[in-house]
Amino acid sequence: MRPGRQLAVLGLIFVVLYLLVFFSGGASGGWKDRLEPRLGLDLVGGTRLTLEATNSVDGKPPTAANLEEARQIIESRVNAYGVAEAEVVTEGNRNIVISLPGENRDLTDVGSAAELRFRKVLKATDGSGATVAPAPSASATPEPSGSATPAPSGSATPSGSAAPKATASPSTGGQGGMAPAPSASATPTPSASASAAEPTASPSASEEPVSQTVEEQRKAVEQKVGADAWSAATGLQAPADLTADPALAEKLKPFGTLSPQEIAVLPVDMQFNVPTITCAQLDKRPPASIKDEKQKAVACESGAKYLLDVAKVVGTDVKNASAQLDQASAWVVSLNFTGKGQERWTALTRESYNNEGQACDQTALGQDGKCRVAVVLDNEIVSSPEIQGVLTGDSQITGNFDSKSANQLASQLRYGALPVTFVPQEQQNVTATLGDSHLKAGLLAAGIGMLLVIIYSFFYYRLLGSVIFLSLVLSGLLVFGSLVVLGRSIGFTLTLAGLAGMIVSLGVAADSFVIYFERLKDEIREGRSPRSAVPRAWIRARRTIISANAITLMSAVVLYIVSVGAVKGFAFALGLATVLDLVVVFLFRHPIMTMFARTRAFLSPRVSGLGRALPVRSAEQATARNPRVKEA
Missing domain, CATH: 3.30.70.3400 (Alpha-Beta Plaits)
Structure with missing residues (x-):
């Protein structure tokens, strides 16, 4: 055996590990900062x-x-x-x-539901609560004014023949095909043609039957706003022109005092047609207020209130989502559809591009006269591009994204919508004061324990105690370096539980010394010299050491699989330290013992720590050589 080769391999492992510690991609700051492992919630808050x-x-x-x-x-x-x-x-x-x-x-x-819906924009009106006029007919061309105007969100255009992209760019701030609202001084009245062009169903016809609980909530809202206001709102077939009828404005005023929770239970057409229901109220509706893809919905974007069609493409039609940089170096979210989802998306873009059935009125058309499709995530419109072609490939969602928000949206879409709606209750910033004190106490206890082990080792094993000391130091350095590297590469975080796992593993490592050294003494007692006893003791002790560490490792693996949180960290640290202890056993402990066996100090009973075994052997040899008892 050539122990130098094994020690060289161990040295190479240390060099590579600590090069990664100090110079890997995630290393930054000074030398002290590069040596800091990633700490858990209980240690750093x-x-x-x-x-x-x-x-x-x-x-x-x-x-x-x-x-x-x-x-x-x-x-x-x-x-x-x-x-x-x-x-x-x-x-x-x-x-x-x-x-x-x-x-x-x-x-x-x-905790957001991340329920993605693609809905065609049917109508648009001002959502600021300002006085609005009814939508003009196709022949009407009202002059723009300084009043609040719904702004389009860009366009969806095919890019290339193979894989067209639906692009939704940020609001252009006034350009586009949505008809601006007339000035406040103008008081046009809806013409017959305009009224005929508003094929709006009554609230009861546009919605599915609702549960008794929601019906009771609606009755409570009806009582709150009053019978006159409710009757006036129910009779609206289009966004009301309050400047033409001051009495109507007074009747609808109570709707402006409703809470977002109360707004959410109103019929869809009422949410859209009542001007005193603003985007400020609609944007704060509870989660899942427009969850049902089979129902029309009302949502806002840039101060504009949109009446949206039923959702014909939903989140489950998306196969994958990823954040990317487009050609203009802007962050977008790229969508890959499933087979059925691609068919639905192509059908929706064809329907929107051709404005089939004239479903989109003049207020909802883009600047090129095409329908727009709103990308709705939960209660919010992410973008509403104008469809400028029949899209048969992957698509992109664009908006005011940065790297963080694009990756967050892609993550939400990639992992799917939540089956449950959540409301955040409280968010706390946790300090590490208690964990820091526990860490200091734990490190102090571990230090005292290790010191006692080392003192006992030198007292009982003498020269062999140095092997124990050096092995524990090397194991500790390997574990520490691995924690730093793993924290950067896979995000492993050290907690108090993980620290406990490492301390337990060092105790297991100390047990393996006892197995080896006591086996060595047994070999010497059986008549072998210390030099020849070392390799034989290693062969016989190796199996026991591997078995003991394997049991510890299997326990750590099982615990890691079935546990969560801090217990998982304990199991990971215990398993990691156990594996590294085996590395030290094979690449340091056995080679260094082989080298010690060739020295004179190892043959000295007082220095080697084998004194209790050697005298027994000497006495047995003397007895064997002189079987007769001398007589006086």
Whole structure:
């Protein structure tokens, strides 16, 4: 055996590991900063958020299966931030608690439903609450004024023959095909042709039957605004012109005092036609207020209020989503559709491009006279591009995205919509004061324990105690360097539980020394010299050491698979330290013992620590050579 080769391999491992520690891609700052592992919530603080599951229909808690599915999706979204050791657990029958170590973050978006809907824009009107006139007919060309004007969101154009892209660019601030509202001084009245061009169904006809709970909420709102206001709002077939009828403006005024929760239960046409219902109220509606893809909806964008068609393409039609930089170096979210989803998307763009059935009126058309399709995420319109071609390939969502927001939206779409609607209850910034004191106490206890082990080792094993000391030091350095590198590469975060796992593993490593050294003494007692006993003791002790470490490693793996949160960190640290201990056993402990066996000091009973075994052997040899007892 050539122990020098094994020690050289160990040295090479150390060189490569600490080159990664100091010079890998994630290394930054001074030498001290590069040596810092990524610490967990209990050591450096972080953010904790509680999400409460709600149901806008019946108020019942979600099923356990839905809550667990939501927890897994939220955990995937949180991990997409690149932070490991994030703890996402259920609490009770309706709460999910998220704990994220490191810098304080806003986690409220990870609980959004992320329900994607593609809806055609049927009508548009001012959503600021200012006086508006009814939509003009196709022949009407009102002059623009300084009043609030719905702004288009860009266009959707095919890019290339093979893979056309639907692009939704940010608002152009006034350009486009949406008809601007007349000035406040103008008081036009709707013509017969204009009225005929408004094929709006009554509220009862445009919606599916609702639950009794929602019906009761509507009755409560009706009582709040009064019978006259409710009757006037129900009779509207288009956005009202309040300048032409001051009495109507007074009747509809109570709708401006409704809360977003009360606005959410109103019929869709009422939300759109009543001018005193503003975008400020609509944007704050509870989550899942426009969830049903089979119902028309009202949503806002840049101060414009849109009446949206039923959703003909939904989030489940999207196969994959990714954040990318387009040719203009702007961040976009690229969408890949499923087979059926691509068919639906192509059909929707064809319908919008041709404005089939003249479903989109003049207020909703883009600057080129084509229908627009709103990309609706939960209650908000992300963009509403004008469709300028029949799109048969992948598409893009564009808007005022930066890298963070684009990746966040892509993550939400990629991992799917939540089966449960959540409302953020509280977000706390957690300090590491308690964890820091626990860390100091834990390190102090570990240091005292290791010191006692080393003192006992030198007292009992003498020269062999140096092998124990050096092996533990090397194991500790390997584990520490691995934690730093893994923290940068896979986001592993060290917690108090992980620290406990490493300390336990060092205790297991100390046990393996006892197995080896006691086996060595047994070999010497059986008549072998210390030099020949070393390799034989290694062969016989190796199997026991591997078996003991394998059991520890299997326990760590099982614990890692079945546990969550801090316990998972304990299992990972224990398994990592156990594997590295085996590396030290094979590449340092056995080679260094082979080298010691060739020295004179190792043959000295007082220096080697084998004194209790050697005298026994000497006495046995003397007895064997002199079987007779001398007589006086």
